[in-house]
Amino acid sequence: MLDARGRRRADVVVADGVIRAVGPDVLGDAPARARVLEASGCVVAPGLVDLHAHLRQPGAEEAETVETGGRAAALGGYTAVVAMPNTDPPVDSAAVAREVLALGGRALVEVCVAGAITIGRAGKRLAPMGELAALGVRLFTDDGAGVQDGALMRRALDYAKGLGVTLAQHCEDDHLAGAGAMHEGAWSSRLGLPGIPSAAEESMVARDIALARLTGARVHFLHLSTAGSVELVRRAKAEGLPVTAEAAPHHLVLTDASCASYDACYKVNPPLRTETDVTAVRVGVLDGTIDAIATDHAPHLPEAKDVPFDDAPSGMLGLETALAVALSVMDIAQALASLSWKPATIAGLSPRHGGPVEPGAAANLCVIDPALSWTVDPVRLASRSRNTPFGGWTFMGRNRHTVSAGEAVVVDGEAQR
Amino acid sequence: MxxxxxxxxxxxxxxxxxxxxxxxxxxxxxxxxxxxxxxxxxxxxxxxxxxxxxxxxxxxxxxxxxxxxxxxxxxxxxxxxxxxxxxxxxxxxxxxxxxxxxxxxxxxxxxxxxxxxxxxxxxxxxxxxxxxxPTQALLDCFTVRQLRGGIDGLRVLIVGDIRHSRVARSQVLAYTTLGASVTLAAPGSLLPPSLEGWPVEVAEDLDDALGNADVVSLLRLQAERGSGAFVPTLREYTAGWGLTARRAALLGGDAIVTHPGPMIRGVEIAGDVADLPQAVVTRQxxxxxxxxxxxxxxxxxxxx
Structure with a gap:
C-alpha cells in the first residue's frame, strides 16, 4: 500500500463506501460474502485525480460523454476527474454546471466541474463565479484560451479570493501564438508549419505570476510545456507566491519531432516542444515545481483529425495512458504524488480523494500492477475517440482495480458497468 | 522513388x-x-x-x-x-x-x-x-545546370520571403545536395524562425552577396500569406531587398537570376532587370x- 504517508504491507477492508480496516490481519473484519480483489504484487493507493479532462458533454457527445470519459478514467485508475468547461454551451452558468454534475452522478468516478472565468470563455465579462462556487465548483478556467486581458484577469483574481476558489490559466498569448499549429523552432521551420513560440506561453505565465503577487490570489497553471515556464514557476514558488502548476503526460515524453509525420494526432495545445523542454518539465515534476500530472484528455473523432495539420483540432487522449506514461519516467511514489494526492489538494477534493488510506476514509482507491507489460491498442480504449499518440507503445505498469466511493468499478482491467 | x-x-x-x-x-x-x-x-x-x-x-x-x-x-x-x-x-x-x-x-x-x-x-x-x-527546385537546378554545365561548387543566393516559401525550402535541399553552397538574404522577419540544421549561411550584406553569387534566386513577397505585415512597406522592402537596376549591376557577368513566378515587377525585381538576358524566367x-x-x-x- 502506498499513500502520502509512505509504503506498507496491508490488506484493506471496504464497506458502505468507507475504508473499515487497514492492516496485516484485518480480513476477519470484512463483511460476510465480501468481494475479494486480488492485489498480490500490486500497489494499493488512493485513486488518481485528474485536474484536466475534456469530457465533451454537452455539445460534442460524438467524441466523448461524461459516461464514456468516466469509464476511461476509472480504467486509468482515476476516482475523480475535473471536467473542463469548454463545452457547448460552456460551463459559464449554474444551469450547465448542474447538467454536467447530474450526468456525473451516474459515472464510474466522481465528476467535478470547472467553471469558466468569463462568459462564453470570450474573455470579456466575468462568469457568475459565486453561483458556480455555491454548486461546489472549486476551479475556474477559460481553458482552450487564456484570459488575454490582464485587467480582467486581475479583477477575476480579486473576486475569486472572497470565494475560496482557484483560477487556472491556459497560458497562451493569442497574438504571439497566431495561427500556429506546432511548436515554433527547428522542426516547424523545416516542415513549413506555422509555429507557436515558447514565449506565447511564458509571457502569460510571467504576467499571471505578477498578478498573483499583486492580488495574493491563488493561480494554477495548466499544462506547462516549456523550460522557461517551469523556471518562472520555480522562482515564484521560491518567493512564496500561491501558485501551483500541472503538466500533461505527453509533454513528459513526446517532442515536436513527432510532427514530422504531419499526422494531426500529434497536434496539441500547448504544442509538443523540444527535448530540452521535455527534460525541464520532467525535472519540474520531480522537484515539485510542477505539482500535478493532469491529462488534458481531449477526445476528437478520427475524421476530425484526418485533415490538413493546419486545420485539425488540438488535443490527444490521456485518461487511460497517463499512469503508464508517468511510470515510464518516474518511480511509483513520485507518480502517485503527482497523479493523486497533490492534484486532489488543488481540486479541493482532499481528503475524500488522494487522502491517506486509513479507517474512516472514503473508499476511493486504485490497485496498480507495476510489473504488467501492456501495449496500447487505440481500438480497445473505452473513450469514444481514438486519438492517442501512444498507439502501439508498450508500457510497464497498469491500473488493475478501481474502487470508487466503495464500488469496485474496475476489476482486473475490466469496467464493471 | x-x-x-x-x-x-x-x-x-x-x-x-x-x-x-x-x-x-x-x-x-x-x-x-x-x-x-x-x-x-x-x-x-x-x-x-x-x-x-x-x-x-x-x-x-x-x-x-x-x-x-x-x-x-x-x-x-x-x-x-x-x-x-x-x-x-x-x-x-x-x-x-x-x-x-x-x-x-x-x-x-x-x-x-x-x-x-x-x-x-x-x-x-x-x-x-x-x-x-520539389519540382520547382528541380527545374531550377536543371536550368542552372543547362547554362553553367553543372551545379557543384556554385554559389547560390536566395533572396526574399524565405519564411513563407516552399520554393526556398526545396531549393536549399536540392542545391546543397548537388554540391552548391547556399546563402540566404532577407529581412529578419522573413527568415524562418529557426535555421538549425539548414546547410546555409545568412548574408550580412545583400550587395556583397550579389557580387559573389553565381545564381540569384528571387522569391515573391507572398502578400496572400500575410507577408505584407512582415515588412513596413513595399517601398522599404524593395529598397532593402529588391533586385534593383543598381544591384543588378553588381552581379558577375555570367550570373543567373531565377524566379519561380509569378514575378511582381517593381517589388522584388525591377522591370528592366526582369528583361535582362541573365534573368531566365521563361527558360525555367x-x-x-x-x-x-x-x-x-x-x-x-x-x-x-
Whole structure:
C-alpha cells in the first residue's frame, strides 16, 4: 500500500463506501460474502485525480460523454476527474454546471466541474463565479484560451479570493501564438508549419505570476510545456507566491519531432516542444515545481483529425495512458504524488480523494500492477475517440482495480458497468 | 522513388537521374511533334486544392506529352466545397483508376498525408503550404545546370520571403545536395524562425552577396500569406531587398537570376532587370515541362 504517508504491507477492508480496516490481519473484519480483489504484487493507493479532462458533454457527445470519459478514467485508475468547461454551451452558468454534475452522478468516478472565468470563455465579462462556487465548483478556467486581458484577469483574481476558489490559466498569448499549429523552432521551420513560440506561453505565465503577487490570489497553471515556464514557476514558488502548476503526460515524453509525420494526432495545445523542454518539465515534476500530472484528455473523432495539420483540432487522449506514461519516467511514489494526492489538494477534493488510506476514509482507491507489460491498442480504449499518440507503445505498469466511493468499478482491467 | 513529396526523398544520384532523363525529354520538346507514347494508358490527376496556373499547366502539359490521360481537379468547383474531406476525395479519385496524383494544397504536409491514404497511386507534391515545391527546385537546378554545365561548387543566393516559401525550402535541399553552397538574404522577419540544421549561411550584406553569387534566386513577397505585415512597406522592402537596376549591376557577368513566378515587377525585381538576358524566367518555365515529364516517367516506370 502506498499513500502520502509512505509504503506498507496491508490488506484493506471496504464497506458502505468507507475504508473499515487497514492492516496485516484485518480480513476477519470484512463483511460476510465480501468481494475479494486480488492485489498480490500490486500497489494499493488512493485513486488518481485528474485536474484536466475534456469530457465533451454537452455539445460534442460524438467524441466523448461524461459516461464514456468516466469509464476511461476509472480504467486509468482515476476516482475523480475535473471536467473542463469548454463545452457547448460552456460551463459559464449554474444551469450547465448542474447538467454536467447530474450526468456525473451516474459515472464510474466522481465528476467535478470547472467553471469558466468569463462568459462564453470570450474573455470579456466575468462568469457568475459565486453561483458556480455555491454548486461546489472549486476551479475556474477559460481553458482552450487564456484570459488575454490582464485587467480582467486581475479583477477575476480579486473576486475569486472572497470565494475560496482557484483560477487556472491556459497560458497562451493569442497574438504571439497566431495561427500556429506546432511548436515554433527547428522542426516547424523545416516542415513549413506555422509555429507557436515558447514565449506565447511564458509571457502569460510571467504576467499571471505578477498578478498573483499583486492580488495574493491563488493561480494554477495548466499544462506547462516549456523550460522557461517551469523556471518562472520555480522562482515564484521560491518567493512564496500561491501558485501551483500541472503538466500533461505527453509533454513528459513526446517532442515536436513527432510532427514530422504531419499526422494531426500529434497536434496539441500547448504544442509538443523540444527535448530540452521535455527534460525541464520532467525535472519540474520531480522537484515539485510542477505539482500535478493532469491529462488534458481531449477526445476528437478520427475524421476530425484526418485533415490538413493546419486545420485539425488540438488535443490527444490521456485518461487511460497517463499512469503508464508517468511510470515510464518516474518511480511509483513520485507518480502517485503527482497523479493523486497533490492534484486532489488543488481540486479541493482532499481528503475524500488522494487522502491517506486509513479507517474512516472514503473508499476511493486504485490497485496498480507495476510489473504488467501492456501495449496500447487505440481500438480497445473505452473513450469514444481514438486519438492517442501512444498507439502501439508498450508500457510497464497498469491500473488493475478501481474502487470508487466503495464500488469496485474496475476489476482486473475490466469496467464493471 | 515511391512518391515525390520532398527533395529530402532524393539523394544526389536520384536528383541527377531526374535531370538526365529531363535532358532527353527536352530534346523531345524540340521535335515537330513533341509527344511520345511512353505513358499511354496511364492516368494522371492534378488535385489542386489551392489555385495555380503555371504549375498545373506545366504538369498537365508534361503528362500529355507523355501520352498519359489527364484528369484535372479543382477544389473551387468540387465536392470539397460540399464538405467532402480531402481523404474521401483522394480515395474517390484513386478509385477511378489513377496512376499518379499531383497534389497542391495551402497547408504544409497534405501530399505526405495523401501518400498515406492512397493504395497504389504515386503522389507528387505540387507545392504544399510553406513546406516544399520539389519540382520547382528541380527545374531550377536543371536550368542552372543547362547554362553553367553543372551545379557543384556554385554559389547560390536566395533572396526574399524565405519564411513563407516552399520554393526556398526545396531549393536549399536540392542545391546543397548537388554540391552548391547556399546563402540566404532577407529581412529578419522573413527568415524562418529557426535555421538549425539548414546547410546555409545568412548574408550580412545583400550587395556583397550579389557580387559573389553565381545564381540569384528571387522569391515573391507572398502578400496572400500575410507577408505584407512582415515588412513596413513595399517601398522599404524593395529598397532593402529588391533586385534593383543598381544591384543588378553588381552581379558577375555570367550570373543567373531565377524566379519561380509569378514575378511582381517593381517589388522584388525591377522591370528592366526582369528583361535582362541573365534573368531566365521563361527558360525555367520551358524546362519545367521536361523536368515534370522526367518525374512522371520515373515514378510511373515508363519505357524510353
Amino acid at each position: 515511391t512518391h515525390l513529396l520532398s527533395i529530402a526523398d532524393l539523394d544526389r544520384e536520384g536528383i541527377e537521374e531526374i535531370l538526365r532523363v529531363a535532358d532527353a525529354f527536352a530534346e523531345v520538346e524540340k521535335r515537330p511533334i513533341p509527344k511520345v507514347p511512353t505513358l499511354r494508358g496511364r492516368a494522371v490527376a492534378t488535385l489542386f486544392f489551392e489555385e495555380s496556373t503555371r504549375t498545373r499547366l506545366s504538369f498537365e502539359t508534361a503528362a500529355k506529352r507523355l501520352s498519359a490521360d489527364v484528369l484535372s481537379f479543382s477544389a473551387a468547383s468540387s465536392s470539397v466545397k460540399k464538405g467532402e474531406s480531402i481523404r474521401d476525395t483522394v480515395e474517390t479519385i484513386e478509385a477511378m483508376g489513377m496512376d499518379a496524383l499531383v497534389v497542391r494544397h495551402s497547408s504544409a504536409g497534405v501530399p505526405v498525408q495523401v501518400s498515406r491514404w492512397v493504395k497504389r497511386c504515386k503522389v507528387i507534391n505540387g507545392g504544399d503550404g510553406w513546406h516544399e515545391h 518555365v520551358t524546362n519545367g515541362v521536361a523536368v515534370r515529364m522526367a518525374v512522371l516517367f520515373l515514378l510511373l516506370g515508363g519505357v524510353l
